Amino acid sequence: MTARVENSKPERARYAALTQFARRNGLQIGIVGVMLGIWLLFIIGAPETFLKKDIYRALMTSVPYWGVIALPLTMVIIAGDIDLSFISIMAVGMVAFWEGYDLTNSLGIAFAAALVSGFLVGLLNGIIIVKMGIPSLIATIGTQFFWRGVVEVVRRGQGESLTLARDTVLRDVLVSKVGGYVPAQVIWMILVALVVWFILNRHKLGAHTYLIGDNEGSARLMGVNVDRTRMLLFALVGVASAFGGVLQSLDVWYFWPNLGEGYLMNTLAAVFLGGTSVFGGTGTILGTFVGCFIIGAIQPGIIAVGLTGYWTKLIYGLIITVSVAMHAIVRRRME
Amino acid sequence: MDYILEMRDITKSFGEVQSLRNVNFRVAANEIVGLLGDNGAGKSTLIKIITGYHRPDSGEILFRGQKVEDLTVPKARALGVETVYQERALADLQTLWRNIFLGRELSNRFGVLQVKRMKEETHRLMVEQMGYTSSAVNPDSVIKTFSGGEKQGVAITRALYFHAELVILDEPTMGLSLHETRKLLNFVRDIKVAGKSAVFIDHNVFHVYSVADRVVVLDRGQIAGEFLTKDITHDELMEKMYRVAQTGSLD
Numbered sequence: 001m002t003a004r005v006e007n008s009k010p011e012r013a014r015y016a017a018l019t020q021f022a023r024r025n026g027l028q029i030g031i032v033g034v035m036l037g038i039w040l041l042f043i044i045g046a047p048e049t050f051l052k053k054d055i056y057r058a059l060m061t062s063v064p065y066w067g068v069i070a071l072p073l074t075m076v077i078i079a080g081d082i083d084l085s086f087i088s089i090m091a092v093g094m095v096a097f098w099e100g101y102d103l104t105n106s107l108g109i110a111f112a113a114a115l116v117s118g119f120l121v122g123l124l125n126g127i128i129i130v131k132m133g134i135p136s137l138i139a140t141i142g143t144q145f146f147w148r149g150v151v152e153v154v155r156r157g158q159g160e161s162l163t164l165a166r167d168t169v170l171r172d173v174l175v176s177k178v179g180g181y182v183p184a185q186v187i188w189m190i191l192v193a194l195v196v197w198f199i200l201n202r203h204k205l206g207a208h209t210y211l212i213g214d215n216e217g218s219a220r221l222m223g224v225n226v227d228r229t230r231m232l233l234f235a236l237v238g239v240a241s242a243f244g245g246v247l248q249s250l251d252v253w254y255f256w257p258n259l260g261e262g263y264l265m266n267t268l269a270a271v272f273l274g275g276t277s278v279f280g281g282t283g284t285i286l287g288t289f290v291g292c293f294i295i296g297a298i299q300p301g302i303i304a305v306g307l308t309g310y311w312t313k314l315i316y317g318l319i320i321t322v323s324v325a326m327h328a329i330v331r332r333r334m335e
Numbered sequence: 336m337d338y339i340l341e342m343r344d345i346t347k348s349f350g351e352v353q354s355l356r357n358v359n360f361r362v363a364a365n366e367i368v369g370l371l372g373d374n375g376a377g378k379s380t381l382i383k384i385i386t387g388y389h390r391p392d393s394g395e396i397l398f399r400g401q402k403v404e405d406l407t408v409p410k411a412r413a414l415g416v417e418t419v420y421q422e423r424a425l426a427d428l429q430t431l432w433r434n435i436f437l438g439r440e441l442s443n444r445f446g447v448l449q450v451k452r453m454k455e456e457t458h459r460l461m462v463e464q465m466g467y468t469s470s471a472v473n474p475d476s477v478i479k480t481f482s483g484g485e486k487q488g489v490a491i492t493r494a495l496y497f498h499a500e501l502v503i504l505d506e507p508t509m510g511l512s513l514h515e516t517r518k519l520l521n522f523v524r525d526i527k528v529a530g531k532s533a534v535f536i537d538h539n540v541f542h543v544y545s546v547a548d549r550v551v552v553l554d555r556g557q558i559a560g561e562f563l564t565k566d567i568t569h570d571e572l573m574e575k576m577y578r579v580a581q582t583g584s585l586d
Contacts, residue, residue: 020473020475024475201450202447202448202450203442203446203447203448204440204442204446204448205446207433207440207448210426210428210429210433211426211429211433211437211438214426214427214428214429215424215425215426215427217422217424218422218423218424218425218426218437219426219437219438220388220408221386221388221408221418221420221422221424222408222424222437222438222439223387223407223408223409223411223412223438223439224437224438225409281426281428281429282428
C-alpha cells in the first residue's frame with residue numbers, strides 16, 4: 001500500500017512535468033511536427049529528389065536571403081506591429097553598398113554602408129510609426145513604395161554586376177560553400193537566429209517586446225519604454241533586410257534594383273506559420289526558423305512530386321491556413 | 336513632520352478638460368492616506384502623476400523634501416513608489432515571473448536577464464507571500480487563467496517585492512470576494528506596521544475609513560477637504576461625502 005503511494009507520486013510529478021512541457025512548448029512542438037509531416041510526404045512522393053542532397057543545398061542557398069529578415073521580423077510582430085517595407089530596404093542597402101564601394105573602393109566599407117543604411121531606414125520606419133502614431137501596417141506600405149521609388153530613381157532601373165567581389169574575403173565569409181557543400185549564408189542565418197533568440201528570451205529588449213505586444217497599457221504603467229523598444233525593433237529589421245540583400249546579391253553576382261520583390265508573402269507566411277500571433281504577445285524564434293524552411297520547401301517539393309507549378313499557390317495557401325488554424329486551436333487548449 | 340511625498344499646486348488638463356486644479360497633497364512618513372471622491376473627481380489622474388505616468392502642467396513634486404523634475408515611471412519606482420493599479424497592469428499571456436518583474440527585470444548592466452534568479456524569487460514569493468502550495472501553479476504559469484483575486488495578489492506581491500516606501504492602491508478591492516477584500520485590508524494595515532506609507536483609493540468609504548490615518552476628499556479636480564479618521568466617525572464621513580457630491584461643499 002505505502003509502496004504504491006510512493007511509486008505513484010514521482011510518476012504523477014513526471015506526468016505533470018511532461019504535460020506542462022507540452023503546454024509551454026505546444027506551438028513549437030506543433031510546427032516541428034508539421035515540418036516532419038511535410039518532409040515525409042515529399043520523401044514518399046519524390047524520393048529521387050528528397051533523398052538526395054542537391055535539394056537541401058538549394059534550400060540552404062536561397063532561404064537565408066529572406067530568412068535572416070523573418071527572424072527579427074518575428075520580434076516586430078510579437079510587439080504587435082508589422083513591417084511590409086523590408087523588401088525595399090533590401091535594395092536600399094545594396095544601393096548604399098554600391099555607392100560606398102564606388103567612393104572608397106573598399107568592400108568592407110560598402111558592407112558597413114549597407115548595414116548602416118538599413119538600420120537608419122528601419123529606424124525611420126519606427127519614428128514615423130511611433131512618434132506620429134500611424135499604424136505600422138499602413139506606414140510601411142507607404143515606405144515600401146517610397147524606398148523602392150528611391151532605388152529606382154537613383155539607379156534609373158540599372159543593375160550592377162558584382163564580379164568585383166570575386167575571391168574577396170567578404171564574399172567568401174558571407175556566401176562561399178563551406179566544405180564545398182554548405183552555403184555560408186545558412187550558417188549566417190543560424191547565427192542570426194541564435195542572436196535574435198538570445199535578445200528575445202534573455203535580454204530586457206526581448207522581455208519588453210513580449211510585454212508591449214501582450215498589453216501595451218500595462219507595459220507603459222510599469223515603466224517600460226514602449227516607444228524606444230518599438231523603434232529599435234524596426235531598426236533591427238532594417239539591418240537584417242540590408243544584410244539579406246547583400247547575401248543574395250553577392251551570391252548571384254548581381255544587384256537587381258527590384259531585389260526583394262517576391263519575398264514579402266514568403267517571409268510573413270514563415271513567421272505566422274511558425275506560430276507567432278498576429279495579435280502580438282506570443283511567438284518563438286524556433287517556430288519562424290522552421291517556418292522559413294517549410295515555406296522554402298513547398299515550391300520545389302510540389303514540382304518534385306510531379307504536380308505542375310499551377311498547384312504551388314493552392315498548396316501554399318492550404319498549408320498556411322491549416323497551420324494557422326491549428327495554432328489557434330493549440331493556443332486555446334493551452335489556456 | 337516628515338513627508339515622504341509633497342505635491343504643491345498641481346494642475347493637469349487633458350485637452351479642454353481640467354482634471355486637477357491647484358491640488359496640494361501630502362503623504363507623511365508611515366501614514367496611510369485614503370483618497371475619496373466620486374467618479375471623475377481626479378483621483379486616478381492624481382495618482383498617475385505620483386507614479387510618473389502623467390506629467391503635471393504645473394506644480395511641484397517633492398520626495399522626502401527633494402524636488403523631482405520630469406518624474407517618469409522608472410524614476411518614481413526607483414524612488415520607492417510601487418502601484419497596484421485598478422487595471423492591475425499585468426500581461427495576461429506572459430508567465431508569472433515575467434509579470435512580477437514587469438518593467439523592472441533583474442539584469443546585469445548589459446541588460447541580460449537573470450532568468451534563474453527571477454524564477455527563484457518568484458517561487459519564494461509564491462510560497463511566502465501569496466500562499467500558493469499547489470504544484471499546478473509555478474513561476475512559469477501563464478497568468479491568464481488566474482482568478483481576479485489571484486491577479487490582484489500578483490500585483491500586490493509585485494509592489495511589495497521592490498521594498499516600496501510608498502504603496503499606491505487604486506481601487507484594489509474592485510472585483511474581489513469578501514475574503515479577498517479582508518486579506519487586502521489587512522495587507523494595507525501591514526504596510527503601516529512595516530513603517531511604510533500608502534495612498535489608498537476606493538469607492539467604498541468604509542474600506543478607506545477602516546485603514547486610513549487621514550482621508551482626503553477630492554471633488555471636481557480640487558481638494559474639498561481632509562480629516563483625520565480619529566476625529567470623525569464613519570457616519571459623519573459618509574454624510575459629508577453625500578453633501579460634497581450634491582453641493583460641491585463639505586459643510
